[in-house]
Amino acid sequence: xxxELFTTTVxxxxxxxxxxxxTPYLYASLGETFxxxxxxxxLGVEGIMLLGAFAAFYATFVxxxxxxxxxxxxxxGGIMGLAVAVINVTLKAEQGISGIGVFLFGLGMSELLFQKxxxxxxxxxxxxxxxxxxxxxxxYIGEIFFQQNLLVYVAYIMVPVSWFVLGKTTLGLKIRAVxxxxxxxxxxxxxxxxxxxxxxxxxxxxxxIAGASLSIALLNVFQQNLTSGLGFIAVALVYxxxxxxxxxLVGSLIFSMxxxxxxxxxxxxxxxxADIAVMMPYVLTILALVIxxxxxxxxxxxxxxxxxGG
Amino acid sequence: MQAFFIRxxxxxxxxxxxxxxxxxxxxxxxxxxMLMAFDANPVVAYGALLEGAFGSxxxxxxxxxxxxxxxxxxxxxxIAFRGGVINIGGEGQLVLGALASTLVGLTFPxxxxxxxxxxxxxxxxxxxxxxxxxxxxxxAYFNVNExxxxxxxxxxxxxxxxxxxxxxxxxxxxxxxxxxxPQTARLSAxxxxxxxxxxxxxxxxALAIIAAxxxxxxxxxxxxxxxxxxxxMNASASRYAxxxxxxxxVLALALSGAFCGLAGAIQVFGLHHRMFTDGSATGFTGSAGxxxxxxxxxxxxxxxxxxxxxFLFGALIVGANKLQRVMQVPASFIIxxxxxxxxxxxxxxxxxRRMARRREAEVVSEELISSEAEVPT
Numbered sequence: 001x002x003x004e005l006f007t008t009t010v011x012x013x014x015x016x017x018x019x020x021x022x023t024p025y026l027y028a029s030l031g032e033t034f035x036x037x038x039x040x041x042x043l044g045v046e047g048i049m050l051l052g053a054f055a056a057f058y059a060t061f062v063x064x065x066x067x068x069x070x071x072x073x074x075x076x077g078g079i080m081g082l083a084v085a086v087i088n089v090t091l092k093a094e095q096g097i098s099g100i101g102v103f104l105f106g107l108g109m110s111e112l113l114f115q116k117x118x119x120x121x122x123x124x125x126x127x128x129x130x131x132x133x134x135x136x137x138x139x140y141i142g143e144i145f146f147q148q149n150l151l152v153y154v155a156y157i158m159v160p161v162s163w164f165v166l167g168k169t170t171l172g173l174k175i176r177a178v179x180x181x182x183x184x185x186x187x188x189x190x191x192x193x194x195x196x197x198x199x200x201x202x203x204x205x206x207x208x209i210a211g212a213s214l215s216i217a218l219l220n221v222f223q224q225n226l227t228s229g230l231g232f233i234a235v236a237l238v239y240x241x242x243x244x245x246x247x248x249l250v251g252s253l254i255f256s257m258x259x260x261x262x263x264x265x266x267x268x269x270x271x272x273x274a275d276i277a278v279m280m281p282y283v284l285t286i287l288a289l290v291i292x293x294x295x296x297x298x299x300x301x302x303x304x305x306x307x308x309g310g
Numbered sequence: 311m312q313a314f315f316i317r318x319x320x321x322x323x324x325x326x327x328x329x330x331x332x333x334x335x336x337x338x339x340x341x342x343x344m345l346m347a348f349d350a351n352p353v354v355a356y357g358a359l360l361e362g363a364f365g366s367x368x369x370x371x372x373x374x375x376x377x378x379x380x381x382x383x384x385x386x387x388x389i390a391f392r393g394g395v396i397n398i399g400g401e402g403q404l405v406l407g408a409l410a411s412t413l414v415g416l417t418f419p420x421x422x423x424x425x426x427x428x429x430x431x432x433x434x435x436x437x438x439x440x441x442x443x444x445x446x447x448x449x450a451y452f453n454v455n456e457x458x459x460x461x462x463x464x465x466x467x468x469x470x471x472x473x474x475x476x477x478x479x480x481x482x483x484x485x486x487x488x489x490x491x492p493q494t495a496r497l498s499a500x501x502x503x504x505x506x507x508x509x510x511x512x513x514x515x516a517l518a519i520i521a522a523x524x525x526x527x528x529x530x531x532x533x534x535x536x537x538x539x540x541x542x543m544n545a546s547a548s549r550y551a552x553x554x555x556x557x558x559x560v561l562a563l564a565l566s567g568a569f570c571g572l573a574g575a576i577q578v579f580g581l582h583h584r585m586f587t588d589g590s591a592t593g594f595t596g597s598a599g600x601x602x603x604x605x606x607x608x609x610x611x612x613x614x615x616x617x618x619x620x621f622l623f624g625a626l627i628v629g630a631n632k633l634q635r636v637m638q639v640p641a642s643f644i645i646x647x648x649x650x651x652x653x654x655x656x657x658x659x660x661x662x663r664r665m666a667r668r669r670e671a672e673v674v675s676e677e678l679i680s681s682e683a684e685v686p687t
């Protein structure tokens with residue numbers, strides 16, 4: 001049975017799904033990286049992803065236009081990001097707890113809206129695969145990398161873009177300064193809370209797109225608790241990646257590959273109980289955190305609200 | 311306004327206690343807007359909520375029954391907070407405690423209740439403690455963020471529960487009937503926690519209140535409790551004073567988990583008399599592991615304050631269930647409302663801290679003035 005996993009078709013299948021399934025992790029974790037770099041932990045990513053996923057699905061279902069669906073997810077994500085900023089930056093709430101509130105709100109609200117509007121599980125035709133000319137014809141490699149949909153490609157493009165913005169631009173410098181030494185940044189005239197609002201809204205938008213990538217690009221359905229813990233893993237991936245976009249990429253790929261493997265194990269009816277298989281990514285996350293945290297130090301001001309003279 | 315509060319410490323103290331209520335009312339206000347969006351009359355809806363929570367003896371008993379796990383989890387959260395760590399893992403610890411105690415009950419079906427009930431509750435306490443000790447150990451010795459690790463431990467516990475209830479621990483009746491509902495057999499009726507009055511109210515509620523008093527004594531009247539609080543207040547000062555900081559971090563999270571585990575065991579033996587799952591944690595726990603955090607905040611992170619706070623929050627949940635049935639809104643409305651309450655209560659804490667700081671500053675400046683006056687000229 002296990003040997004069935006090691007045929008070429010299945011291996012290519014696992015790798016291709018692995019590349020594809022990294023998409024929601026990438027959007028959510030890259031957005032969260034910006035937030036944490038600026039010193040704010042948004043633990044509500046899961047809830048925002050659910051709302052984004054629903055918004056995208058519903059808008060696509062009604063208008064039959066995937067772009068309006070994506071736009072809906074961006075708007076909902078942005079609004080939720082703004083709400084998170086008000087809670088965590090202006091009202092200085094305990095970030096570990098407020099995030100659970102945002103998660104519960106998103107979980108309940110997305111399900112509530114789903115019940116009231118659609119009621120039953122529907123499907124939409126989401127983003128379709130784009131075959132990159134020539135590259136997609138390469139045996140195996142083409143199928144793994146170059147026959148994916150647009151949101152998948154954009155997720156990977158966001159990795160170097162995030163690296164560039166965080167590492168090489170003035171905005172990135174401000175974000176890092178605010179997360180490492182807000183007092184110094186404030187002295188130099190950087191608006192600490194202003195920068196944190198920007199990163200939280202951006203993080204919300206990215207979480208919204210992460211949700212949309214599930215509901216209108218990868219799975220093309222919406223159902224209760226569609227994300228099932230993915231958003232929490234995305235937050236952990238930021239720690240695992242050492243607050244670096246390329247580190248986040250490595251983490252996302254490891255996790256999506258494990259997920260893809262687990263899905264194929266179920267598809268091939270290999271007798272490992274599904275519940276145990278689903279458990280594996282979480283066990284892996286804890287192990288990954290043990291290893292990763294030894295290497296890098298989190299931003300100094302992470303989870304610490306800024307208080308002038310405080 | 312603020313100056314007024316500063317000069318009247320008693321009013322200020324009352325404001326402290328009142329603040330979470332105001333925050334909850336604000337959350338209910340947002341909930342009312344949501345209800346109106348669904349064509350439900352919020353006045354009728356919240357009337358049903360009050361009726362459901364306090365309308366009859368049974369309603370009040372149900373409120374107390376709901377409050378019981380919330381109080382126990384809140385006690386755990388208080389210990390963790392006082393020890394300087396945040397325990398988001400109440401859900402998983404509760405599940406572990408429930409599973410372990412159920413296992414005890416299923417293993418010894420013919421033993422007398424006076425032996426099995428205390429044993430099962432103690433095993434539940436230990437199991438929750440074990441589940442809390444793991445993130446504690448990782449935090450103390452590997453510097454792993456306990457917020458993240460406890461969330462992951464929740465997910466692991468839920469998947470483990472789903473597996474156990476579908477396969478090894480499933481009710482034999484469910485196997486024969488081929489319906490395979492994931493739940494265990496009903497525990498022997500000899501193991502039911504005694505009912506206090508002819509309602510659903512059981513001994514667990516009294517146990518939880520006793521536990522609250524014990525936790526208070528533990529944290530403020532024993533050396534071990536003092537060490538935990540010292541580490542929570544200032545870890546480096548504690549280290550200089552010779553306190554073993556890592557060990558106390560593990561202890562704080564283990565004890566925190568233990569009370570959540572006890573909550574799970576009491577849910578099984580006092581209320582459900584079996585273990586079941588709907589695939590998520592919420593099906594069994596009713597989000598008590600998260601709501602206990604809010605209860606603890608409500609009670610100003612004080613074990614005795616958690617007693618009335620848990621009663622109020624229990625009322626909110628029982629009432630919300632009634633509201634949902636009467637108004638025919640989906641159950642997910644309650645989860646969303648629950649999230650709003652969490653957000654509003656933690657956000658409102660801002661005003662409490664701000665006021666506290668203003669007051670401290672005032673006291674310090676007054677002391678400065680008076681000490682200057684004493685300088686001999």
